[in-house]
Amino acid sequence: MKRLLSIGLAMACLALPTSVFADDYKAIKSESQFKELVIGKKLWLKNNHFTAKANGKVVGNFNGNRMKGSWVWRDGYWCRTLTTHSQNTDCQKWETNGSDFRVSREKGSGTSFIYTLKK
Secondary structure, three states: OHHHHHHHHHHHHHHOOHHHOOOOOEEOOOHHHHHHHHOOOEEEEOOEEEEEOOOOEEEEEEOOEEEEEEEEEEOOEEEEEEOOOOOOEEEEEEEEOOOEEEEEOHHHOOOEEEEEEOO
């Protein structure tokens, strides 16, 4: 019975439109696109937030710690260097679905997470 249920579920999933499984995120490929979509906006990850500023600075609050640093666009990646709490540099792949941002650390090969804009 369990096997029949599994087969039925698999067939039902195959019958769904492909848009249900589609990945709606598109890569942010240029600095100008990044600036247009991200600069000056407060981005949230759970209770944490940060803002990338037009002057190349990054400010925010993560896990109760003040966050400061700088950013540059390099070879298709957003590279930020933090000067507070974790004090590291990471170049990240950014993608958007129009309202949220999927960010993947280590030039897209590391951990991914979703930033949202709270309204």
